[in-house]
Amino acid sequence: MVVKNNEFLQISGDFNMTYVLGLTGGIASGKSTVSNYLYEQGAVVIDADIVSRQVVRPEAKGLLALVSEFGKQIQNEDGTLNRAALGEIIFNDQKKRDVVNGLLHPLIKEEMLNQVKFAEEKGVDLVVLDIPLLFESKCEQYCDAVLVVDVSPETQKGRLMRRNDFTQKEAQARIDSQMDPAERKKRADFVVNNDASEEQTYQQVDILLEDILN
Ligand SMILES: CC(C)(COP(=O)(O)OP(=O)(O)OC[C@H]1O[C@@H](n2cnc3c(N)ncnc32)[C@H](O)[C@@H]1O)[C@@H](O)C(=O)NCCC(=O)NCCS
Numbered sequence: 001m002v003v004k005n006n007e008f009l010q011i012s013g014d015f016n017m018t019y020v021l022g023l024t025g026g027i028a029s030g031k032s033t034v035s036n037y038l039y040e041q042g043a044v045v046i047d048a049d050i051v052s053r054q055v056v057r058p059e060a061k062g063l064l065a066l067v068s069e070f071g072k073q074i075q076n077e078d079g080t081l082n083r084a085a086l087g088e089i090i091f092n093d094q095k096k097r098d099v100v101n102g103l104l105h106p107l108i109k110e111e112m113l114n115q116v117k118f119a120e121e122k123g124v125d126l127v128v129l130d131i132p133l134l135f136e137s138k139c140e141q142y143c144d145a146v147l148v149v150d151v152s153p154e155t156q157k158g159r160l161m162r163r164n165d166f167t168q169k170e171a172q173a174r175i176d177s178q179m180d181p182a183e184r185k186k187r188a189d190f191v192v193n194n195d196a197s198e199e200q201t202y203q204q205v206d207i208l209l210e211d212i213l214n
């Protein structure tokens with residue numbers, strides 16, 4: 001099950017409206033750190049990175065579409081997606097990235113919206129849509145508000161290199177494939193800064209939760 005289904009905030013009944021909070025930010029900005037915390041506070045989290053893995057499972061529509069576009073070079077010997085090979089292609093070529101996004105994003109969006117509908121029917125109070133490319137794929141229309149996790153370019157690159165064991169060049173290619181952070185912040189309803197400790201980030205999220213749930 002992809003939805004991190006949490007009991008705390010689930011109050012059944014027809015009068016309960018679900019608040020859909022979009023969560024986005026650059027690569028390695030701290031979206032999972034924030035969404036894990038929101039989950040601990042009782043939210044149902046729907047994560048686009050997890051759904052994007054589902055749509056490229058062996059035999060799934062997304063993988064078949066990718067193989068017919070790029071050939072078997074993007075598959076491992078066991079038929080699963082070779083993530084490093086696809087990453088190499090899309091983070092270094094904007095046209096190919098657009099092709100991949102065009103093939104996968106409709107499938108990802110459809111599955112995520114099904115999960116939102118399911119949560120709404122269950123009367124969940126707070127659903128978090130964790131979507132790295134939220135604005136690029138025009139998903140703000142499905143959210144009551146959008147929270148952007150912001151970090152300085154130095155923090156972002158350092159954390160990305162450390163976490164993924166990337167070179168400067170590999171990290172920069174991924175950062176450059178995404179929206180300008182200033183533009184992302186301009187479009188946000190809420191911004192949480194994640195340059196300091198996780199604890200300081202959680203405190204900002206607590207204030208936000210007070211705001212949206214009361
Ligand atoms: C290229 C792939 C195979 C690389 O896999 P890998 O395991 O190395 O990374 P992972 O999937 O965990 O993604 C890590 C981060 O990369 C960034 N990213 C992923 N895809 C894209 C993209 N198309 N454009 C820009 N940034 C992207 C996001 O910040 C994401 O959180 C994978 O990211 C993928 O299938 N991307 C296409 C689907 C997509 O757009 N996913 C983003 C969520 S909608």
Ligand SMILES: Nc1ncnc2c1ncn2[C@@H]1O[C@H](COP(=O)(O)OP(=O)(O)OP(=O)(O)O)[C@@H](O)[C@H]1O
Pocket residue numbers: 025026027028029030031032033034049132159160163194195196197198199201
């Ligand atoms: N406040 C913090 N202090 C120190 N390290 C942090 C902090 N927040 C996140 N990190 C670390 O930075 C890395 C990126 O964080 P996280 O995985 O939450 O980002 P993300 O935005 O979800 O990444 P992606 O875009 O790849 O999905 C992780 O290794 C995480 O442990």
